[in-house]
Amino acid sequence: MSEQETVQDGLAELEALPGGARAALEAVLMVIDQPATSEELAAGLNVTVAVVEDLLQDLQREYSGYTVKAPDVDAVGFADASTAPRGFELRNVAGGWRIYSRSDFADIVGRFVLEGQTTRLTQAALETLAVIAYRQPVSRARVSAIRGVNVDSVVRTLTQRGLIEDSGNDPESGAVLYRTTSYFLERMGIGSVAELPQLSPHLPGLEGIEEYYDASRM
Amino acid sequence: MSEQETVQDGLAELEALPGGARAALEAVLMVIDQPATSEELAAGLNVTVAVVEDLLQDLQREYSGYTVKAPDVDAVGFADASTAPRGFELRNVAGGWRIYSRSDFADIVGRFVLEGQTTRLTQAALETLAVIAYRQPVSRARVSAIRGVNVDSVVRTLTQRGLIEDSGNDPESGAVLYRTTSYFLERMGIGSVAELPQLSPHLPGLEGIEEYYDASRM
């Protein structure tokens, strides 16, 4: 049996279940406790990545209040419940898919979910996090130099919060280097650090200094 | 203002949100870990228990494949996506409500869960378990502070593996406290936590360690 056939069998098997492949994917999304990539989901469901990605997009649209069949629904003049947004959404963050409660309901959900509530970061912590995010991997000393203050305790807090992590040592100085974690991406709701806002528009009158100061990193 | 009025206000407020009260209830059900009673849900949503119970039944029916408007759908001869069962179901277990993956997909979900599982604890999991064993009952935040890293996912793994369990809430902070289980004792081959070897021989200069952590307790 070729691999292609196996994959096809997987899909056929799923479609035979009540609710089909889409419901099967939903069932898997119910038990994951961290973002799952489309590859992982495809492997688990025994279908191709393309199939899973189509299904994920369908679900995402449906949860947000538009079914794939919206035109038909309009045509029959019947506003079905499924066109209203659901209380949850499917998002692709930190390279994986995961179900979140919709932000409109944050106040209500917050009454039930005490933990995982993170206290707001201080301005100092935010600035340190920003420097690490844009300069990673980076040593404490370098972050200190940029911020003009000692950042040891802030770095400790950020590490404890799981927003940054040790990424080995600088080959020259031996200093511990820090980088942001995938949890950081999750908290920012982005797929990778490349999606962070551009730094350059915030640097005024930069001509020449950029190359001078940090040619390789801006 | 009478209590009745307050409750009515709560419902009107919810209905003003996208997706209405039903979506709000869904949002809560989707992210709670422990089943919630209809009383708890009603209190959190600020509506009456009767309203919540109606909504719960609606949702339960909808997830199982029948929308409240099923007869209309039949009338227009159009099988909308929302009439197909979803991959999850709303179950009332031991008086509490929670969303679970639908049992039809147990095989698929089981396969997915097993994939990528190892039979060995990671070093991070072992160290976290050790801290919990010797400091129980202890909150995740405190374990985090001791280990210097975020331990959320490791604590989940250890709970899943039945090595630690929830032992109530800290009276002050409300944080969940963890302790080791009898399965842990079994795996260690000891009768009680008191039989764990004393730490002192392994830790020269341990005196004052309690104060050290308690001072910076978070």
Next chain:
Amino acid sequence: MGPSLAPSTEADSAATADTPDAGNPGSRKAGFEVRLANFTGPFDLLLGLISKHKLDITEVALATVTDEFIKYIRRLQELGEDWALDEASEFLVIAATLLDLKAARLLPSGEVEDAEDIALLEARDLLFARLLQYKAFKQIAGIMGETLEQEARRYPRQVALEGHFAALLPELVWRHTPEQFAELAAKALKPKDAAPAEVGLDHLHAPPVSVKEQAEIMGYRLKLGAPLSFQTLIADADTTLVVVARFLALLEMFRDRVIAFEQPGPLAELTVRWTGADADWDSSSLSEEYEAGAESYGTVSEENGSE
């Protein structure tokens, strides 16, 4: 994740509280205006002009800026504005950078004769870049803070594995004896000393001159009471490095508000006077930009912000 079911007003307020926009200095700074002989306008604009070389830092009387700022802050406090402290600490950070910048610009910049001079010139450009960078990161931090807050309104589904799935998990391999486990615990529980950030290499190139040590000397002399000129204070300095260290020490002490400068005009004689009410001041409160170990400079800006 072990959500609790108890409705909590505290969690509620944490999720909903509005912060005044902590990250955007533009919106908060709008209130403070600098009035100098050669410049009138908001503090941000002053910084902008300096960074664009349209205003020479050496022409800016920082003492005037500071005096005006203190007046401004007092006015805010009288009006009961609660963000006065935020703005004050932000001002300190920026003013310190300006002082460093000014220090670098004021150093004799004649002929480049030796490596030390080159190092000083580079330091000046670095300070410049640092000021710009700092401002950029501050803005970005504001944007990140807003994003994090928006995103925190979404709660991920991360529930415990249902019992029947958990039962499917393969049995754990467990090879630890209680003794090995205790050893592991001892290791995990040991207080972790902050690892040294890096191995300092500076001492390989130049004899170390401690700013802190120089600050102590300056402090001792100034606490005697009489105002002293900068010339007097550096009269016994045997190397340029000591002069630089003393100047930096004075800037640090100024930042600590224990001394005041008087200078009738650009390049005129600089007089230093002890103003610290606190006779106990010592150099241990100095920033560790130059020395490792202390935390004091950190505390002002570390703890302010949006909380």
